[in-house]
Amino acid sequence: MEIQKTAMAGTLESSDAQITVEPADSGIQLSIESSVMNQYGRQIKKTAEEKLRELGITKGKVKVVDKGALDCTLKARIEAAVFRSCGVSQKNIPWGGVVR
Amino acid sequence: MINAVGRNIPDELLQDGREVYQGKYYMDGKCFKKAGPQVRRCEKPTENKLCTTIREACEKCGAHDGMTVSFHHALRNGDYVTSMVMEVLIEEMGLKDLTVATTSLGSAQDLLADYIEQGKIIGIQSSGVRGRIGEAISAGKLRTPAIIRSHGGRPRAIEMGELHIDIAFTAASTSDYCGNAKGTGGKNNCGAMGYAVADSHYADHVVVVTDTLADYPNIPAPIDCIDVDCVVVVDEIGDPSKIGTKEARMTEDPRDLMMAENCAKVIAATPYFKDGFSFQTGVGGPSLAVNRFLESYMVERNIKMGFALGGMSGNICALQDKGLVGKLLDTQDFDMVTIQHLADHPDKHFEISTSEYASAANKGAYVNHLDFVVLAALEIDTKFNVNVLTGSDGVLRGAPGGHPDTAEGSKVCIIVTPLVRGRMATVCKDVVTVTTPGDTVDVLVTDYGIAVNPLRQDLIECLNKADIPHVSIESLQEKAYSLVGTPDDLEWENKVIAVLEARDGTILDVIRKIKPLVLE
Incomplete structure (x- = not known):
């Protein structure tokens, strides 16, 4: 998949995360803010990188503003933001593919 | 040295007989001599303690650089008095190197965070540290580590002379002109004033700050006039809507x-x-x-x-x-x-x-x-x-x-x-x-x-x-x-930003400065 336009998913409520994705010419620029940075910053980074790899994203700007979301929430929000950015969020969600 | 709960207490904190936590009941049966405050005699019957301003009371009580002042937190988030007094001491009188020994701190005292950052307040002794003050202390802005004590640990430290208070400022809902003061009967009531009692007995000077002057004698009262130097009447000691909620809410969760x-x-x-x-x-x-x-x-x-x-x-x-x-x-x-x-x-x-x-x-x-x-x-x-x-x-x-x-x-x-x-x-x-x-x-x-x-x-x-x-x-x-x-x-x-005392006065734990995680 490819990030084609700017898209967002998630909220800034406690236990959620807000993800913003933007197209970029090359590489992935990942930025992370988190209310639980000191204890979970590395894990959030790892989860985000893995999810982007699963989705086949190789370039784009990805911003994570985390408010203590669990890993499952984080993954779902990243998926939703990416799908919205390439227009597959209304239909054609790859159920059973990269979304399990 | 590792203490009884497995915490490593730096040796430099273990001076003047300070010990690490040894386990419960360690001090049981030991004896000590109580500390005593300086007392200014009021022998003359015409003695009037009313002051027109906080500054006048501070001057009468010999406010000076490097002193320790105390407050109580019965007014909780509605407290005006702590900030009001610190503003007079620092902005009006230009005092510095102050230590503030409160029973607790919350968002009502956020102003103190500025004074910590400016280096005017160099020490904090409290039970609670929250909000901006907590952040300032955690960032290592105090010259000396904060001392955190329990509600029982504080009067112990006062009675044993480890916390010596130069001037105690006691917010009270009512007081008479002589200093019989309590938390009921006024326009901004805080109720029980259990936190303020030890300060009134052991501080060298006691200033009652009230907004409701009551007829003499305003008794029974937790703060006794024989301990009080000055009484100041201000417009408002606090915001009653923040002193307490209407009723502590019963959860429906x-x-x-x-x-x-x-x-x-x-x-x-x-x-x-x-x-x-x-x-x-x-x-x-x-x-x-x-x-x-x-x-x-x-x-x-x-x-x-x-x-x-x-x-x-x-x-x-x-x-x-x-x-x-x-x-x-x-x-x-x-x-x-x-x-x-x-x-x-x-x-x-x-x-x-x-x-x-x-x-x-x-x-x-x-x-x-x-x-x-x-x-x-x-x-x-x-x-x-x-x-x-x-x-x-x-x-x-x-x-x-x-x-x-x-x-x-x-x-x-x-x-x-x-x-x-x-x-x-x-x-x-x-x-x-x-x-x-x-x-x-x-x-x-x-x-x-x-x-x-x-x-x-x-x-x-x-x-x-x-x-x-x-x-x-x-x-x-x-x-x-x-x-x-x-x-x-x-x-x-490595820097220790706060020392946590066990209730018996030994050192239970220390809080060091956090190293925030930076992702590369």
């Missing part, structure tokens, strides 16, 4: 209610639940809700509570009004209902000082006669150590309050807390800061199960007999980590 019900079940399963028992709860949602469930057990078994202790709220007053509680021994009031109740029922609702309440260095504090205490926690680890001071991110944002005092004094200490809060595992492998040692904590009630401290085999038997299921605390911790993931260890710099 089904999770809180389930935990509260389980706490009551545990209490009712022990042999200490009998006529005349004594009880204290914190004011957190689930702790407070225990009152509701306990009531039905009391009625069912025809048992009355002998006394309730500590901070009071409307529902314990209501329980007393139903005839189910003998006496209320009140250190502070959390809502307006309770403040009014204190004023209306002098025969059964009593104000007590924090030394009477919880000091480990007098001849018998009330906490030592407490059967049950139900308390909250920010974190509890598999050794039952509790943290109520630092967030899981290592920043100061809480208060030991009466937690360690009541835990050690009571026969059964129950901690009630959800297993996780957001992504924070409340039940964890090692708490960030030990505020209450694990061997004083007996039962943990969470939304995923109950655990009993293995040191209390007697309680385990009680629960088994009552068919109350319980699990090991390790299994609760594992469950928590399976939900939120295993947290990384926090990383610290």
Whole structure:
């Protein structure tokens, strides 16, 4: 998949995360803010990188503003933001593919 | 040196006979000589203590650079007096190198964070440190490490001369011109003033700050005119809407209610639940809700509570009004209902000082006669150590309050807390800061199960007999980590930003400056 336009998913409520994705010419620029940075910053980074790899994203700007979301929430929000950015969020969600 | 709860205390803090924490009851039976304040004699009958401004009172009391001033927090988030006085001392009088020794700090005193950053306030001694002040201290902005004490530890330190107060500023809802001062009968009432009593007895100078001048003699009063140097009348001592909520809210959260019900079940399963028992709860949602469930057990078994202790709220007053509680021994009031109740029922609702309440260095504090205490926690680890001071991110944002005092004094200490809060595992492998040692904590009630401290085999038997299921605390911790993931260890710099005293005055833990995680 490819990030084609700017898209967002998630909220800034406690236990959620807000993800913003933007197209970029090359590489992935990942930025992370988190209310639980000191204890979970590395894990959030790892989860985000893995999810982007699963989705086949190789370039784009990805911003994570985390408010203590669990890993499952984080993954779902990243998926939703990416799908919205390439227009597959209304239909054609790859159920059973990269979304399990 | 490693102390009895496994914390490494830097040797440079162990000077002048300071010791690390050695375990509970270590100081029992030891003797000491109480400290004594300087007293200015008021022999002349015409003596008038009224001052027109705070500055005039400060000058009369010899305010100077490097002194220690004290305040109490009965006005809680509605307090104007602490900021008002510090502004006079620093902005008007240009004083510096001040140490502020309060009973607690909250958002009402945010101004002090500016003075800490400017280097005007160099020391803080408190129970609670929250909000901007907590952040400033955590960032290492104080010249000397903050000293954190429990509500019982503070009067102990004052009585033993470890905390010497030059001027105590005591906000009071009413006072007469001579300084008989209390928390009722005025326009902004705070109720019980238990926090302020030790300061009035041991400070060199005592300034009462009130907004309602009462007829002489304004008695009975917790602050006695024989201890008071000056009385200042200001427009408002605080914002009554923030002094207390209308009534400490009873939770409707089904999770809180389930935990509260389980706490009551545990209490009712022990042999200490009998006529005349004594009880204290914190004011957190689930702790407070225990009152509701306990009531039905009391009625069912025809048992009355002998006394309730500590901070009071409307529902314990209501329980007393139903005839189910003998006496209320009140250190502070959390809502307006309770403040009014204190004023209306002098025969059964009593104000007590924090030394009477919880000091480990007098001849018998009330906490030592407490059967049950139900308390909250920010974190509890598999050794039952509790943290109520630092967030899981290592920043100061809480208060030991009466937690360690009541835990050690009571026969059964129950901690009630959800297993996780957001992504924070409340039940964890090692708490960030030990505020209450694990061997004083007996039962943990969470939304995923109950655990009993293995040191209390007697309680385990009680629960088994009552068919109350319980699990090991390790299994609760594992469950928590399976939900939120295993947290990384926090990383610290060497600099100690706060010293946490055990209630007996030894060093229980230190808080170092946090090294924030920066992702590359």
